[in-house]
Amino acid sequence: MAKRRILVLIPILVSSFLMLLPFAWMLSASLKTNIEVFKFPIEWIPQNPQWQNYVTIWSKIDFGLYYFNTIKLTVIITMLQLATCSLAAYAFAKIDFPERNALFVAYIATLIVPFQVIMIPQFILFRRLGLVNRHLALILLQAFSPFGVFLMRQFYLSVPNELVESARIDGLSEFGIYRKIMLPLSKPALASLTIFTFVFVWNDFLGPLIYLHSGNLRTIQLGIRMFVSQYSAEYSLIMAASVCSLIPVIIVFLACQKYFVEGIALTGLKG
């Protein structure tokens, strides 16, 4: 038995090592001078760590502003998604109305249409509306995701109908049921949706690339891309900026790992 454990453990350890290696290299490179970055054999822990790299990046480009922009977009989009998706999902899961199935099919059908297929008509629409090169474009684009409705509905379906029915008999309004019963019960699903949206918006690249042209609107991902093209030889600064761009995601990930996994199970396997 012990022998088999080890047989299993070795490949897992090797692959864990490979998974972490690029991150370790990034962190190590971010604390070196540009000359030291590519020295071989790799000096994993720099003898003379260049902490000032983490100071320089904030003045070299408008990193603070990019951070702020990204946080702003992430917070607004996530809040709007939570509100609108959970409301719509309640109607789909717990209210019986004639067009329910037809409307839900429309939602599901667009779920399989990737953003890349509709990015052109969306862009033309937003240009007509005069919203290109404004954060509002991305907010409107991402705040009403059919995915969020789908995820919340899947969760609501698992709440017994009897619970809702008896609340109705007790005279609670539909909004009352949603607010007092469904929302408190659906905390895990709301948490999953929050995390998915947060990570998606934080990491989104193509959306900002299409819509945000002015320097003062850039998100952190665009900022890194710009940093790389403007200062391509500043290896250690580029790595320091990349580390900084990952930190919020690392924190959210470590704090809420459970909800990532639950969310995957919710949207995928119960399908």
Add this chain to the structure above:
Amino acid sequence: MKRTTRNRLVAYSFLLPNFIGFLVFTLIPVLAALGLSFVKWDSYSPMQFVGLRNFQIMLKDSSFKIAFWNTLYFTGLTVPLTIVVSLMLALALNKGLRSVKIFRAIHFFPHVASTIAVAVVWQFLYHPDMGPLNQFLRMIGITDPPRWTASTTWAMPAVIIMSVWKSAGYYMVMFLAGLQGIPPHLYEVATIDGATVWQKFRYVTLPLLTPTLFFVLTMNLIYSFKVFDQIYIMTQGGPGRATMVLVYYIYMQAFINQNFGYASAMAAVFFLMILGVTIFQFRLQEKWVTYLD
């Protein structure tokens, strides 16, 4: 008020905030996407209906053909590699290791990390002369290692390796969930019947994992078709057109060259590819997917 009317009113008031946004910014663009593929439009001169011309141009456009084949090349290698790696990892992790959570987190993290940041790191790792990967290869005696993203032959494999690395953990989590859903008593019965480890895998695990496998395969295919971020950062479709994939080419035609009509036609073809593969998958599903219920 009649019950149906009342329900309808209540339902629509719940739906409205989301539905308006969904209608205007998703549903209408979906319908418009098709229409745009039949026009010629550079966004400066007026829109012009050209029928199937965009599709005819596509057939003669060598860049489109290259992008099409490159997308299949990327998908054809990324999907099977990712599935094999993630399934093996899940099987190993499912063997009752005490610290499953830590290993799961380590493998899942590359999926959560931004593709941009990660692609920048890999681009450095792949640097043909100074990069740690090639320095390592030279150290172990490979005098002439691949030039990775700088070589037309190796650029695509480089992007593929990075993509498998990034997403294997995500699918591993799905497989783990699937494995944990297999009732343990089936293994007990198999053990009593004297089944070997391989027989248990072949006749218990694998059949009961097919729903997960089906889901993973479908998702993974769609994700691979959509590859863009890592290409944009690591190779910009190059060297030459070696890593030019469909989404990258559509992006270039639409937002750099302002050929909105032509790009829309390609987007329509791109969508048909995804739709075709998905429908094919669902058709084939009956043949090999086993549901326990």
